[in-house]
Amino acid sequence: MSAPHAIVIVGAGQAGGCAAKTLRDEGFAGRITLIGLEPHPPYERPPLSKRVLAGAATVESCRLFKPDAFAALNLDFRPGARATRIDRAARAVHLESGESVAYDKLILATGGEARRLPVPGGDGPRVHYLRTLDESLAIRSALGPGRRLAVVGGGWIGLEVAATARKSGAAVTVLEALDRVCVRAVPPSVSDFLRALHERNGVAIRTNCGVKAIDDRGAGGLRLALGDGTALDADAVVVGIGLVPQVSLAREAGLEVGDGVLVDERCRTSDPDILVAGDCANMPLACLGRRVRLESWANAQNQAIAAAKSALGQDVRYDELPWFWSDQYDANVQILGLPARWPEPIVRGDRDGASFSLFYLDDDRIVAVVSVNAPRDLRAARRPMQVRKTVRAVDLADPATNLAKL
Ligand SMILES: Cc1cc2nc3c(=O)[nH]c(=O)nc-3n(C[C@H](O)[C@H](O)[C@H](O)COP(=O)(O)OP(=O)(O)OC[C@H]3O[C@@H](n4cnc5c(N)ncnc54)[C@H](O)[C@@H]3O)c2cc1C
Missing domain, CATH: 3.50.50.60 (FAD/NAD(P)-binding domain)
Structure with a gap:
């Protein structure tokens, strides 16, 4: 496979921004065109329902990159531009303005819209x-x-x-x-x-x-x-009734689409020159044993990193455990894993108190953790979950057990 010279990214959100940065971090010196419908450079959305909404954080604080760092990426950035069509035969993306941009590799990071x-x-x-x-x-x-x-x-x-x-x-x-x-x-x-x-x-x-x-x-x-x-x-x-993944470009280009654009574990669509990451991607995760489309900050970031590396021909296999957090009042809620069903949990800490964790086990292996104001419990569970290590319920429940030693 010849190395790409021009990479186009459609969607200048979190996944699009992370993909662009990864391409440069990995030494890609060719042209990167970043096409974004919104007028803003890439920014993170979690603060939009929290500190930005509360007026406690500035708009600038949620930017993915400081202005200098963004300029240093040396992107052909097109804010306020809508990609309207992919011409796979000509390997070009058409914009609403009438212009078309040629690509060797195309990364779709179009996220979704509020239902x-x-x-x-x-x-x-x-x-x-x-x-x-x-x-x-x-x-x-x-x-x-x-x-x-x-x-x-x-x-x-x-x-x-x-x-x-x-x-x-x-x-x-x-x-x-x-x-x-x-x-x-x-x-x-x-x-x-x-x-x-x-x-x-x-x-x-x-x-x-x-x-x-x-x-x-x-x-x-x-x-x-x-x-x-x-x-x-x-x-x-x-x-707030959910997200509709933005898949129309992919569907009209004849790519396989279900709940999101279907990709393999290397973020490749049914056209190997077109990759997808973030909220609009539907990928098989080996750690879950099934396909999922995730809507989470961590997935948008890490899948975009994988998509960028994959676009450069690197042998990546994305298989991150789904991780999500939410902040409400004084509660930081974190969830690791996405089991197909929720068995009865092992409780660590005081479930009626300010801090506790719930461990969900299947066949003596942790398949999910929900922690409230106990991020350390969740971090400690990540490794045993990844390697599918067996654990003892009694250890998880005992506050005297150092979970980091699991
Ligand atoms: C209010 C809010 C709070 C959240 N809080 C959390 C949280 O606490 N924890 C957590 O884990 N996750 C949270 N998330 C989810 C997380 O922010 C998303 O998973 C993440 O932003 C997805 O990134 P993305 O790049 O895939 O999509 P997006 O960030 O949606 O970016 C896609 C971009 O593509 C653009 N685009 C679409 N179509 C086109 C086109 N044809 N041409 C050009 N541009 C196009 C869109 O305008 C958009 O800017 C939150 C999301 C929201 C909205």
Whole structure:
């Protein structure tokens, strides 16, 4: 295989930015074109529902690179540019401007878009979605003492927005259509923990409660018609009901697409010159024994590093354990692993206290850890999980055991 001279990256988010940096770190001296729809250089999204939303961190603080470091990457950076088509035969990406950019290797890092609430009024001006920096700043101006915020969706983003809004003094109601919060990400006991955490902090959580319509009554505020026949008044709504992976470029180019763009463990699509990383990639992970599409900061970073190395012809096999964290009030929640089912956990620490960890075992091996304010427990479990070492439940539960020695 001849070495690439021109690499195009579509999507200037976290994965796109990390891929560009990795290419330079690995000594690639050719042209890197980074095409991004947003007007900003690459930035990290986790602060958008936390410190940036709270007004406690500046916009600059979430940039992936300081201005000097970004300039040193020597990229052909195209902010505010949409890639509209991939011409695989000509190996070129077409932009909305009419221009086309040739590639030897193409990395798609197009992430996804916030799923829209498909009800009347779901696209009104006071109904917010949260994926981008600009959206975070718009929501920030709707928070504050005395404001009434309805959060539709009790997933991670909904709960983080609820926590930040509550801290701003807003009155917050979370509406979750299913019977518990964070259904897709955590077992029932952790959902219960999160619900109790929010209720202690004054958030009203209504489960089994969908939204049928949002009526914008001007100065009278918003009125949400709920599935149970009741209504809820609010000054603003934030919808956090999931992400739709951005796969249209790949699909229209004839690449294999399912829930995300299908890639192998080297981030390669069905066209070996096109690689994918981040929230839009669907990859087989040997450590899980199945394909997954992940939406997490760590995956966006590490998969992008793998995609960049793979584009340079290096023999990479991506197989990182899924890792995710969330900050809500004074709770730092971390999850390592993504089991297909959640067995009864081994509890370490006081489950009703401020700090504890839950270990999920299968055949005496740790398959997942959820820790609350106990990041060290989770870090200690990573290695035994990776090498599938057997452990004893009694050791995990005993606070006297030094987990680092496992
Ligand atoms: C509010 C929020 C809070 C989060 N908090 C956490 C957290 O606490 N912990 C955690 O682990 N993860 C968190 N995440 C998830 C994490 O931020 C994402 O997994 C990560 O940003 C994914 O990176 P990405 O590069 O794949 O996608 P993105 O960051 O979405 O970047 C994709 C970029 O591609 C651009 N693009 C798409 N299509 C085109 C096109 N055709 N042409 C040009 N550009 C295009 C998009 O505009 C976008 O800028 C959070 C996410 C959000 C939104």
